[in-house]
Amino acid sequence: MQQIAQGFQKLKKAYIEEYLTLHKKARLGSREDKQKAALMSDQRLQLLNRLATIDLMPRQQLMDYQNRLAEIKTCFALTEKELDTTPVCPHCFYKPASEKACFVGAKLVEQLDDQLEELVAGWTKNLLTNLEDPVTQGNVGLLKDEERKVLEAFIKSRKLPAQLDGGFIHSLKEVLSGLVKVIIKVGDLREALKITDGPATTEELKKRFEEFIDKQTKGKEQAKIRVIIED
Helix, strand or coil: CHHHHHHHHHHHHHHHHHHHHHHHHHCECHHHHHHHHHHHCCHHHHHHHHHCCCCCCCHHHHHHHHHHHHHCCECCCCCHHHHCCCCCCCCCCCCHHHCCCCCCHHHHHHHHHHHHHHHHHHHHHHHHHHHCCHHHHHHHCCCCHHHHHHHHHHHHHCCCCCCCCHHHHHHHHHHHCCCEEEEEEHHHHHHHHCCCCCCCCHHHHHHHHHHHHHHHCCCCCHHHEEEEEEC
16 A cells, blocks of 8 residues: 555656646746736837728738737746645646647747737838839828828838827828738638649649639729738
């Protein structure tokens, strides 16, 4: 009986050690939680939320980012003593078998910070590309002097203003309003390019792609179309 009890204690100790290790990887600690909170109120995120009111912007990218940030869980209260009486964390109820394997902590928070910077850079490039397009250049000239100067300053500096006021957003909406947004889902595109009767030639794929794009943009003025790819 004593040997059985000792064996049970060894297994229990091994379980507790493994659980604590996995829990630590799957949950943010106190320091990382503060970093997450800082990201959620980050000025860059506020900037993107304001830009997302412009119809042409890829809002799904921002929504996916915010969802991922919000889903990261925090728990740094668990102790070994608590696991001695309960098999799961009594604070966050972490169950390794029911959650996707994830390794968070400082590393993931840093990755999300980098991704936020990439989003800002990508959206800035998106705006500049569209503002410099011949189709929209004529619209810039139709703005009031003050509104036009703000956009021209943005195009010249290649950087978004630190504070996006209503005037700047309004000017962007006015200039880009003539463009037509077409959203294409990755799954629909994949389905359109799928060949069921063996390998495809490049010409077959090109034809399928062109037919798919033509169908998605039918009836719209081609020069004003801007395509956004979403998952």
